[in-house]
Amino acid sequence: MSSxxxxxxxxxxxxxxxxLCKDYVLGAGGYGYDSLRERLTQLATAxxxxxxxxREQRPGGEQEQLLHALVDLSVTINxxxxxxxxxxxxxxxxxxxxxxxxxTEPTSGWAEIAGRVGSLLEVGTxxxxxxxxxxxxxxxxxxxxxxQAEIRRQFDQIVAFADIERFLETPVKRxxxxxxxxxxxxxxxxxxxxxxIVDEVLAVGDAAFQRKCLGxxxxxxxxxxxxxxxxxxxxxxxSLCRRGIFLQSGRLVADGPVNEVVGKYxxxxxQTMAVDLLDRTDRRGWHRIKVSGLEIAGEDGAAxxxxxxxxxxxxxxxxxxxxxxxxxxxxxxxQPVCEFASGTTSPEDVTVPAVVSExxxxxxxxxxxxxxxxxxxxxxxxxxxxTHHTEDAIASAAMFDVAHGVLAGRPxxxxxxxxxxxxHRWIVPVS
Amino acid sequence: xxxxxxxxxxxxxxxxxxxVALRLDDVWHYRELLWFLALRxxxxxxxxxxxxxxxxxxxxxxxxxxxxxxxGRLARIPSDGVPYAVFALAxxxxxxxxxxxxxxxxxxxxxxxxxxxxxxxxxxxxxxAAVVACVVDLLIACGVLFVxxxxxxxxxxxxxPLVIPFVALAVATALGVGLxxxxxxxxxxxxxxxxxxxxxxxxxxxxxxxxxxxxxDRWQSLYALNPMVxxxxxxxxxxxxxxxxIGRTALTSTASAxxxxxxxxxxxxxxxxxxxxxx
Numbered sequence: 001m002s003s004x005x006x007x008x009x010x011x012x013x014x015x016x017x018x019x020l021c022k023d024y025v026l027g028a029g030g031y032g033y034d035s036l037r038e039r040l041t042q043l044a045t046a047x048x049x050x051x052x053x054x055r056e057q058r059p060g061g062e063q064e065q066l067l068h069a070l071v072d073l074s075v076t077i078n079x080x081x082x083x084x085x086x087x088x089x090x091x092x093x094x095x096x097x098x099x100x101x102x103x104t105e106p107t108s109g110w111a112e113i114a115g116r117v118g119s120l121l122e123v124g125t126x127x128x129x130x131x132x133x134x135x136x137x138x139x140x141x142x143x144x145x146x147x148q149a150e151i152r153r154q155f156d157q158i159v160a161f162a163d164i165e166r167f168l169e170t171p172v173k174r175x176x177x178x179x180x181x182x183x184x185x186x187x188x189x190x191x192x193x194x195x196x197i198v199d200e201v202l203a204v205g206d207a208a209f210q211r212k213c214l215g216x217x218x219x220x221x222x223x224x225x226x227x228x229x230x231x232x233x234x235x236x237x238x239s240l241c242r243r244g245i246f247l248q249s250g251r252l253v254a255d256g257p258v259n260e261v262v263g264k265y266x267x268x269x270x271q272t273m274a275v276d277l278l279d280r281t282d283r284r285g286w287h288r289i290k291v292s293g294l295e296i297a298g299e300d301g302a303a304x305x306x307x308x309x310x311x312x313x314x315x316x317x318x319x320x321x322x323x324x325x326x327x328x329x330x331x332x333x334x335q336p337v338c339e340f341a342s343g344t345t346s347p348e349d350v351t352v353p354a355v356v357s358e359x360x361x362x363x364x365x366x367x368x369x370x371x372x373x374x375x376x377x378x379x380x381x382x383x384x385x386x387t388h389h390t391e392d393a394i395a396s397a398a399m400f401d402v403a404h405g406v407l408a409g410r411p412x413x414x415x416x417x418x419x420x421x422x423x424h425r426w427i428v429p430v431s
Numbered sequence: 432x433x434x435x436x437x438x439x440x441x442x443x444x445x446x447x448x449x450x451v452a453l454r455l456d457d458v459w460h461y462r463e464l465l466w467f468l469a470l471r472x473x474x475x476x477x478x479x480x481x482x483x484x485x486x487x488x489x490x491x492x493x494x495x496x497x498x499x500x501x502x503g504r505l506a507r508i509p510s511d512g513v514p515y516a517v518f519a520l521a522x523x524x525x526x527x528x529x530x531x532x533x534x535x536x537x538x539x540x541x542x543x544x545x546x547x548x549x550x551x552x553x554x555x556x557x558x559x560a561a562v563v564a565c566v567v568d569l570l571i572a573c574g575v576l577f578v579x580x581x582x583x584x585x586x587x588x589x590x591x592p593l594v595i596p597f598v599a600l601a602v603a604t605a606l607g608v609g610l611x612x613x614x615x616x617x618x619x620x621x622x623x624x625x626x627x628x629x630x631x632x633x634x635x636x637x638x639x640x641x642x643x644x645x646x647x648d649r650w651q652s653l654y655a656l657n658p659m660v661x662x663x664x665x666x667x668x669x670x671x672x673x674x675x676x677i678g679r680t681a682l683t684s685t686a687s688a689x690x691x692x693x694x695x696x697x698x699x700x701x702x703x704x705x706x707x708x709x710x
Contacts, residue, residue: 024708102551104707105446115439117551125549128471130478139471142464143550194439 084241115194129173162186305405375414468560536609597665610695658688
């Protein structure tokens, strides 16, 4: 599509949803792995049940537990709009994308989409490890709905964008993960569909390639195509999208200019963090050990400041041999800044005997002598791993503000670029 | 301007209920994908194997050797006047196809979970592609059968081209059964364990090791409800030139295969809407 045609079409509706709902049935009686036997008994007793009870009721009075992944969602998106979909884990972002890309049907309500939809919900979907890069380009293109002629026409561009010319005839199982991602994104980015749906794919790949992807998405948008984009990285959302849609528990919370919507999202994150960590439900892992608290404090309970000591305390409900903690510090826009992992050891580490009691819970303490962060607001993701499994992981478990301070004798400015302050020294000529 | 209808076709997404149309035009639209999926299955099947595609030949040939020794020599089962080895091979070629196709098709949806939960395309493409991939093996095995016929100097009459409709019948049967099983398997993993038994029982219900003339006339019509009876008898009739009257068996088997295929396709489409959620 030429850009002229694109701008001429602007204002026409590309996607419209009306009271869109999607429920998932939880529990053994629903869409889980139920056994054939159960189903057969159900079939056999169906006539009797039809006489005696309503259809919704299950044998044995077992209640269906429904997860409302999307609730009464009505939005209209015009052609050529680039919309960022924002929300915490489990807010319904991915479900919305799945319904719109026809992978799953809505439970009620409807959606209308003008034109073809290309979706990239996961990088490398449909890649087969045994096939070569060339074969996978054609296979993946076909899976994403491209015609063979179309793929052939764009083949060189796809290969050039992914930068894998030399490895075209190599099975992708021998590719590095970076090459794999580049190739997968490249195929999807060259889809000539009117609507492009992209789910958090830029979280992978190196910074240079991320920039390249963003550039490509921008191009796609400028061609007048509609883009729906999900990311936890607010900086990417803000740079790419003009409109934001904020979902929470499957409902539309905010819809409007991207900066406003991102603001509302960040506000809601603060409210979430006010909830006791043990009461948080947006966590994953085996949960044999849970994070019960995360405390971030400066020296003697003082506020955090650049260049001053900081102390991260992770409280756990239990301990297993081999338990490790990982803290990821993200800036206010959701971009990772640095990470502290107890899994990598240093001679300076200290071990203490574990005590598990109400009064003194098990805790991992991470001490930083001179906090190398510029003034601003940060959040922390916490993850606890046992020997083999992730036990507990909570995104945005806590938030902290860093005040102005001094690092290596130099005041740290909060308005420059980047989030990290590095102690340094200049050698300056004077006349 | 806002709300103006665009030049692009509008897709409406809403919940569907009960039985739905097959939408074979959709499948046709995605025929390239279908072909790619089949090609992928073929390419991958024999990667990192020493013998490669010769497995397609070895399976029916080795089974024939076993059958010839056990049923032909030891049990002395009659073989309608042709050497037992050719008699068995003519049945084992379509049977091996059927057994492989049913096994692979029944787990095809489960094996493509990552596709089904991440991309839209007509789901019918998956089982169809799985069957198509097996057809290639069938064609290779047919070549072996022709060679064996040459060696033993049997068959090769004018009826030879008439084997084609029976190949089609075998494909239709395998696809029909595969559609049923794959749709059930998306939800009930029991299928994975049941299929080997099903295939084994089915083998005994099909005149592979023995001629169907062993059964009395009374039972022939009932017997022919198993579409593989028609396929196997059809192969022997067209290729080996056996004198068995094929008409009634062929018609019954074809009708039965069509019923399985059509009901299978509709059942598949009915279950399709929940695939991405349950798989």
